[in-house]
Amino acid sequence: MAQTGEPLMAERCPPLFKLSGEGLTCLRGGRVVLQDLSFEAIAGRPLVVTGPNGAGKSTLLRLVAGLVSYQAGTLLFAGADGAPVSDESNGYLMHYLGHQDAVKPALTVVENLTYWQRLYGARVSVGEALGQLGITFLADVPGQFLSAGQKRRVNLARLLVSHRPLWVLDEPTASLDQEGAEIVRGLIQRHSAEGGLTLVTTHLDLGLEAQDSLKIARLSDVPLEGGA
Amino acid sequence: MNSWTQMIVTQLRRDLKLAARLGGGGLLAVAFFVVLVTLVPFGVGPEPALLSKLSIGIIWVGVVLSTLLSLDRLFQADYEDGSLDLMFLSPLSLGVLVLAKCAAYWITTALPLVLVAPLLGVLLNLPAENYGLLVLSLLVGTPALSLVGAVGAALTVGLRRGSLLLSLLVLPLCVPTLIFGAAAAEGHMSNFYLLGAVSLVLVVVGPIASAAALKLNLG
Numbered sequence: 001m002a003q004t005g006e007p008l009m010a011e012r013c014p015p016l017f018k019l020s021g022e023g024l025t026c027l028r029g030g031r032v033v034l035q036d037l038s039f040e041a042i043a044g045r046p047l048v049v050t051g052p053n054g055a056g057k058s059t060l061l062r063l064v065a066g067l068v069s070y071q072a073g074t075l076l077f078a079g080a081d082g083a084p085v086s087d088e089s090n091g092y093l094m095h096y097l098g099h100q101d102a103v104k105p106a107l108t109v110v111e112n113l114t115y116w117q118r119l120y121g122a123r124v125s126v127g128e129a130l131g132q133l134g135i136t137f138l139a140d141v142p143g144q145f146l147s148a149g150q151k152r153r154v155n156l157a158r159l160l161v162s163h164r165p166l167w168v169l170d171e172p173t174a175s176l177d178q179e180g181a182e183i184v185r186g187l188i189q190r191h192s193a194e195g196g197l198t199l200v201t202t203h204l205d206l207g208l209e210a211q212d213s214l215k216i217a218r219l220s221d222v223p224l225e226g227g228a
Numbered sequence: 229m230n231s232w233t234q235m236i237v238t239q240l241r242r243d244l245k246l247a248a249r250l251g252g253g254g255l256l257a258v259a260f261f262v263v264l265v266t267l268v269p270f271g272v273g274p275e276p277a278l279l280s281k282l283s284i285g286i287i288w289v290g291v292v293l294s295t296l297l298s299l300d301r302l303f304q305a306d307y308e309d310g311s312l313d314l315m316f317l318s319p320l321s322l323g324v325l326v327l328a329k330c331a332a333y334w335i336t337t338a339l340p341l342v343l344v345a346p347l348l349g350v351l352l353n354l355p356a357e358n359y360g361l362l363v364l365s366l367l368v369g370t371p372a373l374s375l376v377g378a379v380g381a382a383l384t385v386g387l388r389r390g391s392l393l394l395s396l397l398v399l400p401l402c403v404p405t406l407i408f409g410a411a412a413a414e415g416h417m418s419n420f421y422l423l424g425a426v427s428l429v430l431v432v433v434g435p436i437a438s439a440a441a442l443k444l445n446l447g
Contacts, residue, residue, distance in 0.1 A: 067313055068447050091319035100310030106249035107242075118238040119318045121231075158314075 014089040016165035016197055017043045017080040019064070024073035026056070026063055032219055033059045037073070039214045043165075046188050046198035046208055051216035057201040058099070060216065061170050064199060065096045077166075094166035095120075099174070101155040105144035109135070109154050112143055113161055120162030129160040133183060148175040156184065159191075167191055169200040181206070235320045236328045243332035254298075254336040261294040261341055265348045276353045283352035284362060288410045290348070291341050291366060292402050295373045299398070300391040302333055302381040303442065312385075316446060322439035326382070330374045330434070338370035362413040365423060369409035372427040375434030376401045382441035 019041045026034040033056040041047035049057050062068040064075065077085045077093060085093070103112050113126045130136045133153045138146065146154065152175050159167060167188070173181040185206050188198050192210070200206070247254065268286050269279060306312040315325055345366055346359050354362065380398035384390030405426055411419035 065313070065317060067316065091317065091321075094317060096313060096317050098310050098313060100308070100313075102310040102314050104246060104309070104311070106246050111245070115238060115242045116314065119235055119315070119320060121319070 013092045013163055013165055014077075014085040015079050016077060016085060016093065018076070018078045018082070019166065019197055019199065020076050020078070021060075021064075022074045022076070024060075024063065024070050024075065026059055026068065026070045028059065028068070034063070034070070034216075035219060037216065041197055041199055041212065043195050043197050044192050044210070046192050046200055046211050048206065048208065048211050048213045049199065049201045049216060050203070050213060051201075052218050055216040055218045057216055058170050061096070061168050061199060061201060062098075065094060065168050067096075093164065094168050095159045095162070095164040097155055097159065097167070097169045097172055099170060101151040102158075103143040103146065103151045103154050106142065108140050108142050109138045109146070110140065112154060113157055116158045117161040120164070122161065123163040124160050126157075126161055129157040132160060132187075133157045134179070149177060149180060152176055153180060153183075156187065159187065165195075166197045167199070169198065171201055171203070173202060173204050173206070232320070232324070235318075236324060239320065239325060239328035240332050243329055244335065247332065247336040254340050257294040257297045257337050258340045258344055260297055261290050261344060262348065264290045264293065265351065268352070280353040280355055283349060283354040284358060284410050284413045286352060287345050287348055287354075287362065288366075288406055288413065291338075291345065291370065292373060292399070292406055294341055295338055295370065296377055296395055296398055296402075298337060299333075299377040299381050300384065300394050302329060302378055303385045304381075304390075307385045307445070312442065313446065316443070322442055323435040326378055326435040326438040326442070327431070330371075330378050333378070334371055334374045338374055342366040342370060358413060358415065361415055365409045365412040365420070368412070368420065368423050368427060369405050372405045372423075372430045373402055375427075375430040376405070378438045379434055379441060382438040382445070385442065386445045 021037060021039050024034055024037045025032070037060065039047065049060060051057050059068060063070050079085055107115070109130070110126055113129065117126060127136070127139070130139055133156055135150060135153050135157070138150060138154070143151070143154070152172075156172065169188075172184045176184065181204060185208065188200065188206065188208060191198055265286055268282070272278060272282065303312065306315065316322060342363060345362060349359055349362060377398050380394045380401075383397065384394045387393065405423065408419045408423040408426060412423050
């Protein structure tokens with residue numbers, strides 16, 4: 001059933017070359033979280049966002065995902081020709097991986113992933129994705145019996161079962177072991193090599209080969225009149 | 229558009245599967261409905277003529293209250309575990325998603341109530357000619373209850389103890405459905421049309437309003 005939609009889905013994903021933000025300002029609960037932030041991420045070079053707790057890294061990622069609205073600035077998703085991608089590709093642009101793993105306790109790992117695959121469109125099979133994350137043995141285990149790290153791996157497998165040109169990853173290595181972090185590094189590396197865009201926040205040094213970095217300072221650390 | 233139907237079916241199947249595995253929701257509503265209706269004769273007295281006169285109203289009010297019982301969980305579980313973020317980013321539009329979730333909710337919660345209603349009719353000495361009309365009016369009217377309830381559920385999704393607020397928000401909005409539904413079950417045919425109209429309008433307006441409220445709560 002999942003296979004029937006496959007070619008259609010792959011076609012709908014727009015070729016994405018550049019993601020850029022210009023003077024982004026975001027207020028949450030009456031407090032300025034991001035102020036006049038500009039950045040640029042290019043296909044093939046993952047953009048690693050770092051900064052202290054509370055600097056607004058997660059807010060920036062949710063803003064890129066459209067889950068948080070911003071008050072000033074522009075956000076541009078552009079193809080190789082520099083033209084913005086069309087609105088029709090909404091829903092085909094990105095994978096978002098947040099703090100919560102969206103794993104249903106009552107469904108098995110395979111059922112959880114199959115659901116997301118049907119919603120997002122198929123790329124590799126669920127079984128293969130589980131293999132790449134090293135959790136094939138968890139296939140028939142209900143989500144409620146998974147550890148935090150295992151849930152995170154299931155959530156990471158979601159990035160593989162469907163194709164999206166942009167990956168927005170918020171602390172993907174959180175609660176993962178050394179081997180898991182290594183797998184995440186490999187996934188991002190491969191996604192970049194395939195021409196994918198990645199926006200990732202992290203406290204660990206992922207050791208990515210070709211990366212751009214963006215440091216966000218906590219606003220209270222910035223002197224009032226000085227620029228960031 | 230083929231893939232859309234496929235995604236709706238996917239969503240519906242997942243919600244039905246979750247409801248079946250978790251249990252509770254639908255059965256709880258039925259149990260609440262049965263208890264509520266059985267309590268009434270203790271309050272008003274066991275006089276058959278009086279009960280017969282009140283039966284349709286009691287059953288309809290019971291259905292309205294029972295439908296709202298587990299409504300607060302409609303979006304909350306998906307909101308809390310981050311699934312709602314991912315649904316928002318998927319190709320499926322939020323309005324269509326809401327419609328699929330309402331359909332699942334209706335099947336698991338409202339449909340059992342509709343099926344139990346005739347049995348409770350016996351308990352309340354419902355006039356024989358009204359059984360068919362009662363079931364029919366409930367079938368036409370309960371989708372409206374689920375859809376209007378979804379708007380309330382979407383508005384209160386971010387609140388920790390939102391269920392009371394949800395009831396306060398939604399119950400007044402259920403009044404038209406209740407009036408037309410009860411009158412339709414009495415056999416006033418024009419009310420059937422009005423009841424159907426309420427449901428049809430809500431099929432369009434409900435998901436749009438719910439989607440807007442959900443979007444607001446995600447931010």
